[in-house]
Amino acid sequence: xxxxxxxxxxPSVAIFVYTGGVQTRVEIADFENWRAVAGEAAEVLSSGAVxxxxxxxxxxxxxxxxxxxxxxxxxxxxERPTFDPLIVHLAGLRDLARVAVVPExxxxxxxxxxxxxxxxxxxxxxxxxxxxxxxxxxxxxxxxVRVSSHEVMRYLTKEVxxxxxxxxxxFGRISPTSASxxxxxxxGRIPLIIDxxxxxxxxxxxxxxxxxxxxxxxxxxLRPGPVTREELRxxxxxxxxxxxxxxxxxxxxxxxxxxxPAVPVHxxxxxxxxxxxxxxxxxxxxxxxxxxxxxxxxxPWSRVEVLSPGKGKLAEAAVRFFFAxxxxxxxxxxxxxxEPVSDVGLGSAIMDRLRRAAAERS
Ligand code: TXA
Ligand code: MG
Numbered sequence: 459x460x461x462x463x464x465x466x467x468x469p470s471v472a473i474f475v476y477t478g479g480v481q482t483r484v485e486i487a488d489f490e491n492w493r494a495v496a497g498e499a500a501e502v503l504s505s506g507a508v509x510x511x512x513x514x515x516x517x518x519x520x521x522x523x524x525x526x527x528x529x530x531x532x533x534x535x536x537e538r539p540t541f542d543p544l545i546v547h548l549a550g551l552r553d554l555a556r557v558a559v560v561p562e563x564x565x566x567x568x569x570x571x572x573x574x575x576x577x578x579x580x581x582x583x584x585x586x587x588x589x590x591x592x593x594x595x596x597x598x599x600x601x602x603v604r605v606s607s608h609e610v611m612r613y614l615t616k617e618v619x620x621x622x623x624x625x626x627x628x629f630g631r632i633s634p635t636s637a638s639x640x641x642x643x644x645x646g647r648i649p650l651i652i653d654x655x656x657x658x659x660x661x662x663x664x665x666x667x668x669x670x671x672x673x674x675x676x677x678x679x680l681r682p683g684p685v686t687r688e689e690l691r692x693x694x695x696x697x698x699x700x701x702x703x704x705x706x707x708x709x710x711x712x713x714x715x716x717x718x719p720a721v722p723v724h725x726x727x728x729x730x731x732x733x734x735x736x737x738x739x740x741x742x743x744x745x746x747x748x749x750x751x752x753x754x755x756x757x758p759w760s761r762v763e764v765l766s767p768g769k770g771k772l773a774e775a776a777v778r779f780f781f782a783x784x785x786x787x788x789x790x791x792x793x794x795x796x797e798p799v800s801d802v803g804l805g806s807a808i809m810d811r812l813r814r815a816a817a818e819r820s
Contacts, residue, residue, distance in 0.1 A: 479646030486653045487610055496610045500617040502650050508532055510626040510640045512654030513606040515579050515662050516633040517640050518623030526591040529622050535647045538629040543596040544622040545581050546603050549615035557601050557620050558584040563670040571693055577607035579659050579684040583667035594622050604663055610654050632717050635660050635780045659684045660777035661807050671695055682807040716814040719787035723794045725816040729753045738792040745797045746770040753797050761786055772804040779808055
């Protein structure tokens, strides 16, 4: 049977051996030792290997962006199709010219967005620099860039330069918001995981394509996230992402079915629509865990996870979302029933993930 098993433990290191795979070391980066651990990760990256790294949004699987072979290892470990480009992480705005060529007409808005949201969970899609390997951008004329606020990622981008890093999960699966989630996704496939604790945002960055517009710059929202549409409006005309002619989404990775647990997810806008099948075990992904919402007492749920107990706070729900989905995606459950959250601000980002998790898999 496949699976990982702990081989031995040291105070801040655990080594997992995976049947038939490579050894994955998990190093804890805490308040006292994070610099030493990050230094080690920098060495591993410089040698051309990949490392799973915490960010404020979700864990990323990092490789040096200018090393095409290292980036290929990211695609291999994640089983990610090569048509799906990666986000490049920078140390700061001053590194942008290394990976992007920003047209005169949008220089100001790019600077303003960076001032407002970097370091932080905003990714900008901009015309690429020719030095960026094709494998990073999947051959697109654009590159996605962001500056993470997590100290480990900041250290690494300063030490080794631009870093390509998608979320550290197998393609199409639930994004990891803890090191143990990365172990269950990629244990035995990658040499090193830096454990920086739980991610503080819990949802992936907002992605906007920044373009010239008639009166104001156009911000095409490719993926909703922690920086909300409402916050972005101040900087330009926010428009919804469309579909390119091939039928693929504009952000190639934002496929309709994504964030998929192993068991099906059903999203019911109305609790009355839930009709359980005889003999099946259902779990509930509840927003507030409040019986007045009509879900909790509708069925003898096998398991319940509550995103923001009592209060229904969207920020708390976002932090717990992937964690809760992963917790329910365990043996003995036939399907997960999800309550909607309010579809505004950060709630829109949660609803985006929920709809994709609930979408039929092709
Ligand atoms: O918060 C995040 O953004 C995390 C952390 C690790 O930084 N990363 C992340 O990466 O979510 P990933 O690969 O799971 O999602 C990146 C998305 C994909 O849907 C990809 O298709 C899109 O960004 N993307 C990347 N480059 C693009 C480009 N040039 N044009 C349009 N979409 C792009
Ligand atoms: Mg992802």
